[in-house]
Amino acid sequence: xxxxxxxxxxxxxxxxxxxxxxxxxxxxxxxxxxxxxxxxxxxxxxxxxxxxxxxxxxxxxxxxxxxxxxxxxxxxxxxxxxxxxxxxxxxxxxxxxxxxxxxxxxxxxxxxxxxxxxxxxxxxxxxxxxxxxxxxxxxxxxxxxxxxxxxxxxxxxxxxxxxxxxxxxxxxxxxxxxxxxxxxxxxxxxxxxxxxxxxxxxxxxxxxxxxxxxxxxxxxxxxxxxxxxxxxxxxxxxxxxxxxxxxxxxxxxxxxxxxxxxxxxxxxxxxxxxxxxxxxxxxxxxxxxxxxxxxxxxxxxxxxxxxxxxxxxxxxxxxxxxxxxxxxxxxxxxxxxxxxxxxxxxxxxxxxxxxxxxxxxxxxxxxxxxxxxxxxxxxxxxxxxxxxxxxxxxxxxxxxxxxxxxxxxxxxxxxxxxxxxxxxxxxxxxxxxxxxxxxxxxxxxxxxxxxxxxxxxxxx
Numbered sequence: 066x067x068x069x070x071x072x073x074x075x076x077x078x079x080x081x082x083x084x085x086x087x088x089x090x091x092x093x094x095x096x097x098x099x100x101x102x103x104x105x106x107x108x109x110x111x112x113x114x115x116x117x118x119x120x121x122x123x124x125x126x127x128x129x130x131x132x133x134x135x136x137x138x139x140x141x142x143x144x145x146x147x148x149x150x151x152x153x154x155x156x157x158x159x160x161x162x163x164x165x166x167x168x169x170x171x172x173x174x175x176x177x178x179x180x181x182x183x184x185x186x187x188x189x190x191x192x193x194x195x196x197x198x199x200x201x202x203x204x205x206x207x208x209x210x211x212x213x214x215x216x217x218x219x220x221x222x223x224x225x226x227x228x229x230x231x232x233x234x235x236x237x238x239x240x241x242x243x244x245x246x247x248x249x250x251x252x253x254x255x256x257x258x259x260x261x262x263x264x265x266x267x268x269x270x271x272x273x274x275x276x277x278x279x280x281x282x283x284x285x286x287x288x289x290x291x292x293x294x295x296x297x298x299x300x301x302x303x304x305x306x307x308x309x310x311x312x313x314x315x316x317x318x319x320x321x322x323x324x325x326x327x328x329x330x331x332x333x334x335x336x337x338x339x340x341x342x343x344x345x346x347x348x349x350x351x352x353x354x355x356x357x358x359x360x361x362x363x364x365x366x367x368x369x370x371x372x373x374x375x376x377x378x379x380x381x382x383x384x385x386x387x388x389x390x391x392x393x394x395x396x397x398x399x400x401x402x403x404x405x406x407x408x409x410x411x412x413x414x415x416x417x418x419x420x421x422x423x424x425x426x427x428x429x430x431x432x433x434x435x436x437x438x439x440x441x442x443x444x445x446x447x448x449x450x451x452x453x454x455x456x457x458x459x460x461x462x463x464x465x466x467x468x469x470x471x472x473x474x475x476x477x478x479x480x481x482x483x484x485x486x487x488x489x490x491x492x493x494x495x496x497x498x499x500x501x502x503x504x505x506x507x508x509x510x511x512x513x514x515x516x517x518x519x520x521x522x523x524x525x
Contacts, residue, residue, distance in 0.1 A: 090131065092465070092472040094138050098314055099468060100457050138310070188303075189250065190332050193218050193231075194261045196269050198510030199346070202339050204300075204503040212245040218262055221504040224270055232261045282351045286359055288498055294370030295494045296502040297340065297379040298438070304333040305378070305438050306482060310475045317448045317471075333441055337382045342507040344386025348395075349508075349517040357521070358401045361387070365410045372413065374492075375437035377430060384417050391511070391518040398522070436484045439477065447474050 097106055110128055187207040192200040193214065201218050211231045219226035231249075233241045236258050243249070249260070264270055312330040344364055351357045364383055371380040386392065387410070393399075399407070418425050423443055430439060448471055455467040508514055 089465075089469075090134055091138075091476075092469050094131075094135050095310055095472045095475050096314055096468040098311070098318060099452070099471065100463050190335065191249070191260060194259055195222060195271055195506070198513045199506065199508040200259075202336075202505045202507065207250050209249050210245070211243045211247045211249055214249055214260075215245070215262065217504065221506065222271065228264050229262055229270060230265055230267075232263060234259050234261055281347065282353075282356045282360065284501070285347055286356065286363060288501070289495070290363055290366040291370050292495045292498045293502065294367050294374055294376070294379070295492050296499045297367070297371060298374045298376040299492065299494055299499070300502055301333070301336065301376055301378045301438050302436075304329060304336055305441075305478070308333060308441075308478060310478060313445060313448055313475050313478070314471065316445055317452050330441070333378070337378050337441065339505055339507055340379050340382035341386040341389070342509055343505045344383050345389050345392055345514055346506070346508045348387075348392050349514055349521065352521070354398060354401065357395070357398045361398065361402050362406050365406050365413070368413050369409060372416070375433050377426070377440045378438045380413075381417060381440045384414055388414065388417075389514075391514040394518060395522050434484075435481055437481050439481055444474065444477060 097103075101109075110132070189205060189207050189209075191203050191205065191214075193203055194200040195218070201221055203214065203217055205214065205217065215229050215231055216226055218224075219229055231243045233243055235241065240261075262270060307329040309329065312328075316330055348357060348360050348364075351360055364387060368380055368383040368387075371377075371383065402410075416425050416429055426440065426443070430437070451467065451470045451474065455470070456464055457467060458464060508517075
């Protein structure tokens with residue numbers, strides 16, 4: 066009885082919404098998870114379609130219009146999703162002989178996934194650990210085999226592929242040796258906590274403290290800074306362009322039911338974190354002072370190029386990497402950095418100043434033309450602030466002012482991806498640099514990073 070009353074109330078809520086402007090409908094479709102589940106919305110929609118009365122045709126048209134907008138908004142829905150099942154049920158209405166309704170459906174027949182159709186082999190990012198506290202970030206596809214993944218890691222680390230094996234470490238701590246022809250992302254490995262590469266005798270293939278830092282530095286220093294920034298931007302853009310707007314809402318709500326709804330967003334956030342760790346790793350594995358100074362100059366220029374390319378995601382990551390405690394404490398290295406580079410770094414760093422609610426960043430970002438990539442963690446913080454600072458219900462009615470504020474913030478990523486000239490943010494890049502950027506080798510253990518830092522410049 067309670068569920069029936071709830072569905073009736075929700076049904077009335079979205080039915081009223083259909084009578085309002087397209088913007089309000091967009092608000093509703095972006096933010097309905099704040100106050101109702103997708104399952105409840107589906108049931109409410111079907112209930113409205115099945116109701117009989119003199120306005121039956123008009124009501125069905127309104128529901129179809131909502132479904133059309135929903136389909137357009139949620140272009141990447143899996144075919145076994147509740148939404149897809151709902152669409153199939155509504156399509157069945159055509160077979161009941163109502164020609165007017167058939168015509169309405171025919172005009173709105175573009176139900177198939179738009180972006181999803183382009184992904185026959187789903188792109189994934191995975192971490193392949195090469196020591197207990199460092200991994201290679203690999204950009205690959207969902208059907209990658211163990212042999213293919215080992216080949217990629219071996220090439221990136223310049224190791225002997227024939228002496229490498231891949232192990233899946235499960236949550237209880239059990240280690241499972243994977244066969245070379247096995248699919249890495251098979252359903253049987255769903256419980257794997259991490260993938261780990263080691264030698265055939267199960268020893269580590271390398272250690273962060275014995276890794277050839279000199280060779281890493283030479284490779285990094287040989288790359289053109291603009292090319293590195295372009296590859297970073299292309300990588301971020303490919304992830305950002307696939308982030309669904311509603312993922313930001315699910316992330317803020319952190320519902321258990323949101324599992325699988327935030328894949329692209331989580332990948333982009335992971336990439337930002339990895340870029341920061343990559344900066345720290347490159348600096349702290351560089352054994353000589355003069356080359357560390359060159360790396361500092363290099364990363365400062367790359368950050369400036371990322372800003373020029375309107376990629377604030379990598380821009381923030383690089384600045385935060387240089388500002389991390391393990392790197393910022395390297396006073397001897399910073400003192401050797403030329404004054405003009407320290408001045409440039411100070412100017413770039415000022416954009417990350419959190420004072421006055423990140424006013425410096427917001428002002429600079431507002432002036433940038435689209436397309437552009439925002440710093441997603443700050444956008445998520447804004448949505449969380451709205452959600453937690455405003456009640457969802459007022460006098461037992463949905464607080465649509467709150468939903469509108471959330472939707473307006475979420476639509477920022479739509480505006481960032483819109484360019485009326487048809488331009489994309491991605492540019493042609495160097496194959497060598499792209500390969501390097503797509504397979505970053507980073508240390509993700511803060512204790513290890515601090516130990517490396519103190520080895521380079523011991524505490525006095």
